Amino acid sequence: MKKYIKIAVLVLIALIFIGTFVFLYQKSQPKETVYNILTPEVTDLIQTTVATGKIEPRDEVEIKPQISGIIAEVYKEAGQTVKKGEVIAKVKVIPELGTLNAAESRVRLAEMNGRQAETNLERMEKLYNSKLVSSEEYEQTLLAAQQAREETQAAKDNLEIVKEGITKNSESFSSTLIRSTIDGLILDVPIKVGNSVIMSNTFNDGTTIATVADMSDLIFRGNVDETEVGRIREGIPVKITLGALQNMKFDASLEYISPKSVENNGANQFEIKAAINVPDSVTIRSGYSANAEMVLQRADHVFAIPESALEFSGDSTFVYVLTDSVPVQKFERRPVTTGISDGIKIEIKQGLKTGESVRGLKKEL
Template identity: 45%
Template sequence: MKKVIFIIVSLLIVGLLAWTLYYVYQKSQEKAISFETEEPYYTDIIQKTVATGSVVPRREIDIKPVVSGIIDQLLVEPGMQVKEGDVLARIKVIPDMVSLNNAENRVDRAKIARDNAIVDFTRNQTLFDQGVISKADFQPFQLAKKNAETELEGAEDNLRIIREGASKKNSATANTLVRSTITGMVLAVPIEIGNSVIEVNNFNEGTTIATIADMSDLIFEGKVDESEVGKIKEGMDLILTIGAIENLDFNAVLEYISPKGIEENGAIQFEIKAAVNAKSDQFIRAGYSANANVVLARRDSVLAINEGLVQYENETDTYVDVKTGEQTYDRRKVELGLSDGIKVQVLSGVGAGDAIKVWNQPITEE
């Protein structure tokens, strides 16, 4: 029995020793390590800065009345195209009672004066026809009759203007007819029939009847941070990305940079404006929010690599590791050009087809 126990213990000790030796051997073997690689490729590199803003019409006009009253007719609605001079609305004038009373009294006095002038004219015309009085004596009565008729006509026109806002002679160009001052699209009509409106005067800007804009001439209005404004200048190209229009970019040309900055949220912002080259088959609505990529520099169809593949030495030398064999890499100095922060142009050092090590992404092979 003791012999059997001895044999079993001996076998256990030998097995444990063998497993220990195997474990130590496995731990001593280094696992193969390889790296991912990427190849240079041809692409366009655009160095840009981003400005946020919106797309608005260059000319946007608020149409306001020149007389106060109540909207009697409204002839337009948002989205309609109008031409300069088209009637947008008609205003019913609410006359001032004092002015109306004075105008009515003036008409009454003018009628009395006219009737009296007609009586004198008729009496003296009979005498003139009979040869009792001369032509010179008759002419003052003719003149008095014409003056009285003219005064009555003027008093009646004045009363008509106070009541209706237009005279008999100029009814086609009455102040009660609100007309468009430009050709364009109606963007908004903030009033309705029956609303009271106030005329433009020295003390009030007046009620807006409609907002009209030329939608064929759009601009981008945005703001650029003070750290970027020194890099841009008038005439630079912009690439507009409109949030409401997916997968479509628009070109624009920078026209204006504000000479004065405005503080917003602790940072100084400078206003910029750019002319938008809208496509004929794409309608851009006024007020769309947009991001403008200001093109600082551009290289088209150049050899490039990802910025993360580049390693730096002494803050001036740049190099990459190019795969030359199985798990062997050759360090090569490269000359770089324009960078957009993600990819960088390669001027010399590597070519298309070279496998460049992604040095910070090792892959351990089991």
Template identity: 45%
Template sequence: MKKVLLGVFILIFLGLSGWLGYYFYNKANTDPVVYKTEAPFETEIVKKTVATGAIVPRKEVEIKSQVSGIVEELYVEAGELVKKGQLLAKIRIVPNMVSVNNAETQLQTARLNFEEAGRELKRYEQLYADRVIPEQEFRKYKADFNLKREALSAAESNLQLVREGSSRKRGQQQSNQVYSTIDGMLLDVPVKVGTSIIERNNFNEGTTIASVADMRSLIFEGKIDESEVGKLKENMDLLLTIGAIEGRVFNAKLEFIAPKGVDEEGSIKFPIRARVLLDEKDFIRAGYSANADIVLDKRDKALAIKESMLKFEKEQPYVEVETAPQRFEKRKIKTGISDGINIEVVSGLQKNEKVKVPEAGTVQI
């Protein structure tokens, strides 16, 4: 039994001796590790946040009809430029029979009153000519006659308006014709010839005949997370990237930050608005989705290193600086802004010094 145990012990000893010999042999013949270094460099660092939204006109209006009826003529189509007061459409009135009946009754009453006032005026004209009544009394009947005549004219115009939507009075804009209220571009004409429409009144918004907007004055409307809104200030620069327009970045100026946020899928978002700065040749369609890079801070010629080269000790950043070939020392540094890739070095490091790249970037020779 003792011989068996002694044999096992000897085998284990020989095995360990062989393994240690192999380990030290490999270590003696392994190439030394050479750490890669990089020098600080000057670059532009932009710290920014991103807001999503869309490009919309600052001034957009919906043109509606003042009367109900059927679209009889359309003189424009979407995409055209229009001027304020330009005729857009003509509406064929479908008269309301109750309104027509009331207007006809008022006209008949006004005509009877006018005829009676005419007869009275003729009688008092003769009396005035015979000096039976004074001029003051005669003028009273003449004034009444003129009032009755104006009432008859108003009743005739009212009946015509109810039936046709227009009046014969000179200088009066026809209510069955729809005009543009601003200069701009027609974004949409949602109705067609033959479409029934409802008038705009106190109880109804009415049917939209056309949407007109000033496409030279565009704004970006978006939302930003509550964690970033405290960093924003008015007049900050924005860089707009529009998905439908590749290879272009548009400038904008932040002009409004909402004082109240809105709940959006469990997170609070704050609406923002920015003025889009366009060149004369630029044309952007309304409704394009866009992303806005909001510049929070910027350094034009900052001494920087890659942020991945930083190490931390008790929240204090430091780097390993090469003091001699492949010899390094820890050095605390003060950092500034970062763009997620490069970080500004405020103090603690010179441009001509070399910094050790972390072990993930080591090479062997």
């Protein structure tokens, strides 16, 4: 019995040893490499570039006050349309104390001079009617009285301007009423009632009361890399895709290429602008992120293969042409001349014939 057990154990050990040897032997044998076979085709190739940027109105204006003061009324809000000359807000003038005192003093002095001039005129009229003074003396007194009246009115108007920023006779030209300078849509009203504002002048940009833009005339503004800017030109068609409306594309026309580059993340880029055609049924908001696709090159009915089939060596390009597939795949390394690429397929100008196939990527076995 023990003898049979020993024989069985020995047989089992032998089988394990033989199995291990066979497994290792099979693993050590080189496996046949099988490649996907690609057939060249005649197709149209379009090489494009994509510029990133945003949508903005061509004409966007910041409305600023011509006088400093406090916002008394705000008549419009963002999202409303305005016409040129329409009032957006009203500014209440806060007079400077010294200027106010000077204006009040001028009024008092003008009224005193005016009363004296009127008294002199009454006296002169009596003398003139009694033929005791000449007409020349009377006319001089009358002129002095009229000048005193004008000075009094001018002093009162000046005091009114200092206090209110406007006179009753010039309300239509009031600098306290902030008006839109263009027809358009109000994009932003950053002020509120009670805010202090300062006028725009040589030394200060002034406070922005509102931003108004013509949203019927939109442009794409973006950047193109210096490696591609030489292959685009003004007037070429552009396809615009918006981040907010990804299922829609809009036609545009390239109308501007900057003559000077700007550095962006270490790369030299050139600003471009394209005019967009937007249907009336579509609403586009200022600041939408967008991509502009432009055609750099185009080739129709050319011989093309997938770029993955190419091998690059120095300045030369090669493909592996299938010469035999039975019993194993055999290939011939052949130089080719390439043309344009759309990023997936590439034009083959020379080196391949119709009906030939080339090696692709390895098959997963």
